[in-house]
Amino acid sequence: MTLTRPGPPGPEQAAAPSCAGMPPLGDGPRSADVVLRARWLEVLLGDPLRPPGPRSPAASAAGREAVAPSGALGAVLPGPADVRRLGAEGVVRVLRPLFRRGLGLGHAWAVRPLSGALAGAQAGAAGRQLGALLGPAALVGAAGGALHTTARLVDRLAARAPGAGRWQPVLAADFADLLACESLTAVALRAADLTAGGTPALTAAAGYVVPQLVGQVLDDLELVLSEAGLGPDRAERRALAELAADRVASGADPAAAADGRAQLIRALPSLADPAGRAVRAGQEQGDLASREVFRLGQAGTAPTGTGAGALSTADVAAALPAAAARLAERTDDDPALAALIRVARRLAGEQRTLRLPYPAAGHTGPADAAARALADRQALLLLAAAVLGVGQEAGGFLGRPHWALLALTRVTRRLGAPLPEPSLDPAGDVWAELAGRTRQGIDCDVYGSELLWTGTGTEAGTEAGTGAGTGAGTGTGAGAGGTAGAGRRRGGGGT
Amino acid sequence: MSGTQAFGAPLHVAGPEGPWDEVCDRFESVGRAVVHTTWGEWLTAALLDPELRALLGRDRPRYRHSPAAAGRLAFAVSRVVMKHTAAAVLGTAPAALDIAYLPGGQPVLRGFGGELWLSLAHTEELIVVAVSRGGPVGVDAEAVTRRVSFEALQGQVCTPQEAELLAALPEDRRAARFLRLWTLKEAYTKALGQGMRRGFATVGFCWDGDGRAVLADDSPAARAWSFTTCLVRDRYLVSEACRDTGRDTARGGGQGTGHVAGQAAGQVEDRLRDDPGPLAGTGLPPAQTVRS
Numbered sequence: 001m002t003l004t005r006p007g008p009p010g011p012e013q014a015a016a017p018s019c020a021g022m023p024p025l026g027d028g029p030r031s032a033d034v035v036l037r038a039r040w041l042e043v044l045l046g047d048p049l050r051p052p053g054p055r056s057p058a059a060s061a062a063g064r065e066a067v068a069p070s071g072a073l074g075a076v077l078p079g080p081a082d083v084r085r086l087g088a089e090g091v092v093r094v095l096r097p098l099f100r101r102g103l104g105l106g107h108a109w110a111v112r113p114l115s116g117a118l119a120g121a122q123a124g125a126a127g128r129q130l131g132a133l134l135g136p137a138a139l140v141g142a143a144g145g146a147l148h149t150t151a152r153l154v155d156r157l158a159a160r161a162p163g164a165g166r167w168q169p170v171l172a173a174d175f176a177d178l179l180a181c182e183s184l185t186a187v188a189l190r191a192a193d194l195t196a197g198g199t200p201a202l203t204a205a206a207g208y209v210v211p212q213l214v215g216q217v218l219d220d221l222e223l224v225l226s227e228a229g230l231g232p233d234r235a236e237r238r239a240l241a242e243l244a245a246d247r248v249a250s251g252a253d254p255a256a257a258a259d260g261r262a263q264l265i266r267a268l269p270s271l272a273d274p275a276g277r278a279v280r281a282g283q284e285q286g287d288l289a290s291r292e293v294f295r296l297g298q299a300g301t302a303p304t305g306t307g308a309g310a311l312s313t314a315d316v317a318a319a320l321p322a323a324a325a326r327l328a329e330r331t332d333d334d335p336a337l338a339a340l341i342r343v344a345r346r347l348a349g350e351q352r353t354l355r356l357p358y359p360a361a362g363h364t365g366p367a368d369a370a371a372r373a374l375a376d377r378q379a380l381l382l383l384a385a386a387v388l389g390v391g392q393e394a395g396g397f398l399g400r401p402h403w404a405l406l407a408l409t410r411v412t413r414r415l416g417a418p419l420p421e422p423s424l425d426p427a428g429d430v431w432a433e434l435a436g437r438t439r440q441g442i443d444c445d446v447y448g449s450e451l452l453w454t455g456t457g458t459e460a461g462t463e464a465g466t467g468a469g470t471g472a473g474t475g476t477g478a479g480a481g482g483t484a485g486a487g488r489r490r491g492g493g494g495t
Numbered sequence: 496m497s498g499t500q501a502f503g504a505p506l507h508v509a510g511p512e513g514p515w516d517e518v519c520d521r522f523e524s525v526g527r528a529v530v531h532t533t534w535g536e537w538l539t540a541a542l543l544d545p546e547l548r549a550l551l552g553r554d555r556p557r558y559r560h561s562p563a564a565a566g567r568l569a570f571a572v573s574r575v576v577m578k579h580t581a582a583a584v585l586g587t588a589p590a591a592l593d594i595a596y597l598p599g600g601q602p603v604l605r606g607f608g609g610e611l612w613l614s615l616a617h618t619e620e621l622i623v624v625a626v627s628r629g630g631p632v633g634v635d636a637e638a639v640t641r642r643v644s645f646e647a648l649q650g651q652v653c654t655p656q657e658a659e660l661l662a663a664l665p666e667d668r669r670a671a672r673f674l675r676l677w678t679l680k681e682a683y684t685k686a687l688g689q690g691m692r693r694g695f696a697t698v699g700f701c702w703d704g705d706g707r708a709v710l711a712d713d714s715p716a717a718r719a720w721s722f723t724t725c726l727v728r729d730r731y732l733v734s735e736a737c738r739d740t741g742r743d744t745a746r747g748g749g750q751g752t753g754h755v756a757g758q759a760a761g762q763v764e765d766r767l768r769d770d771p772g773p774l775a776g777t778g779l780p781p782a783q784t785v786r787s
Binding site for chain 1: 554585587588591592593595596597598599605606607608609687688689692693694697712714716
């Protein structure tokens with residue numbers, strides 16, 4: 001199938017002209033700045049298949065303890081002063097190459113210093129929201145790199161070992177889950193950019209649910225690599241083990257999950273009746289602000305609505321029934337779309353059923369088991385709202401229903417709700433996109449970012465990689481690069 | 496020797512009223528507890544419980560639509576036992592708990608991710624529930640009368656090293672060791688949340704000098720796992736796999752428990768070899784393990 005990426009900006013926003021060797025720069029100066037800065041960071045990080053040099057990070061236990069770099073690398077890493085210029089979403093996009101390289105390194109060079117700097121009062125609510133979202137963003141980036149590596153290996157294996165094809169639906173589901181996690185995180189980041197106070201409950205939902213889902217994705221990747229016959233000494237398995245060790249060492253996930261859950265419990269009363277809230281708050285204004293928050297990678301306009309706090313988590317939650325209604329108005333004769341509408345309606349119904357226990361749950365604390373369960377369900381529904389909202393505003397692959405259908409089917413199962421009768425399996429379409437991205441050197445992210453280092457294309461069955469300090473799945477040939485030298489660099493000589 | 500008296504062996508709870516003291520004490524002491532019972536002991540109390548509908552929660556449609564009455568009842572009781580066990584160690588009401596299922600089928604307690612792990616196994620009349628606060632846990636139970644053919648299944652179940660060791664054993668000891676290995680692998684893959692997706696032949700075990708089962712992979716991650724096997728009710732092999740994330744090491748969990756139970760497990764195999772139980776000679780068909 002033709003590889004597609006998140007669609008181009010609308011006709012009212014002129015895209016930068018394309019240039020050979022240049023990645024797509026998006027819809028304006030801010031987007032171009034973000035994309036180019038991320039590319040420059042990738043250049044400075046170097047080829048992951050080369051042995052570590054003086055400037056190349058070693059994504060190992062030493063990487064976790066590495067002090068922040070100086071010089072060119074230090075200058076390209078965003079600091080608190082960059083938040084206003086790049087936006088919270090932009091800062092995370094710039095950091096993605098670092099997160100893909102290694103979770104430990106990402107925490108040492110970005111998450112800890114930046115979240116610490118943003119914790120102060122001068123950073124404002126938006127800065128604090130960004131600080132809280134760096135952990136989930138780093139996790140999504142690292143897992144995306146590992147998924148890219150594993151998917152490329154399975155894609156190549158399937159050509160000579162047909163049995164490897166049984167893992168394609170598993171990896172397709174993991175891809176859908178990661179896109180969902182990144183959608184939720186990115187929507188929370190955009191909300192921090194678009195509103196004065198950010199959306200603390202949405203940030204809390206990301207901190208709570210992203211580590212859970214990413215943990216399950218990483219477990220799947222370990223299973224696939226093991227069942228594909230890769231021993232514990234293979235670079236891909238070692239990279240996953242390093243990622244697991246980095247998660248434990250950072251201690252970020254349990255703390256974020258507990259804190260996120262406590263915040264969600266406190267926010268439960270305010271999340272009641274999201275569909276009705278959209279009507280009471282001035283539907284048109286709220287609708288505009290809500291849809292803007294789902295336009296990932298696009299420059300936001302000045303906050304709309306009545307000023308500070310114009311967009312709330314409840315508005316984002318309201319996107320679930322609103323998106324289900326808008327989908328139902330479409331007249332496409334697409335079985336995948338029809339299936340997505342059914343699942344979206346089912347989830348909107350689940351959201352309505354959670355309204356009743358809210359008044360009681362609002363008076364309880366984090367120790368209350370019923371409140372914990374409600375918060376868990378609410379977080380999953382916010383994840384679903386983010387998936388639907390992003391899908392509705394995107395073009396290309398993200399704008400098609402298959403990934404959302406797969407992600408929402410899994411959300412429905414996690415909620416324990418009955419699924420509508422299945423009419424088609426979207427995993428094939430999602431796997432085709434994932435496999436295509438690994439062949440074309442495109443990242444597994446929601447932006448469809450081009451990867452600078454695209455791997456050597458050598459056999460996946462080669463020995464443990466070059467040991468070139470690869471992190472948890474750079475997606476550019478960690479391990480799969482075998483004994484050869486550097487990965488192929490996109491764009492030839494220059495950037 | 497029944498294995499039920501050994502430290503770390505599963506604890507019997509005869510009904511919703513408990514007593515649960517020993518279970519709570521064990522959980523406080525080592526960070527996890529394994530409970531065994533039968534659905535017959537719980538059936539009346541479960542079905543007569545006016546809160547059954549709330550207790551089953553989201554599992555109720557699955558309960559109602561299970562085709563066979565016996566399976567339906569076993570399903571209902573097993574969920575009730577899970578909630579009561581979790582509620583006992585958490586000090587909360589069973590109806591307040593919400594059991595969810597991960598995409599791989601693993602039960603979890605909604606809202607308690609990272610704080611409490613669950614596993615469920617049932618075979619014939621036996622129900623086994625494990626709860627752990629230290630890390631992932633998995634249990635499996637098989638009737639000792641279950642005949643699993645080493646010759647037919649070694650390629651699917653055993654690593655080459657395991658097959659070699661088993662083949663070298665006398666036939667009577669080989670059957671007991673093979674069944675124990677089966678339950679260990681089942682328990683381990685359930686703890687990993689991978690269930691039937693994980694091929695048993697890719698998971699290797701070996702035995703240390705004390706007869707304790709350990710993973711053949713000697714990595715730090717593998718060493719965090721401990722395994723026990725016990726004989727329950729003189730009829731069932733119950734294996735437990737758990738990973739200690741380190742929080743309960745100081746309390747004596749993990750390796751300590753496994754060490755003692757490893758000795759008991761060696762005695763279990765001796766017991767199976769010498770006297771597998773009164774039903775072994777009846778020629779009854781192999782028991783079916785009902786996957787949770």
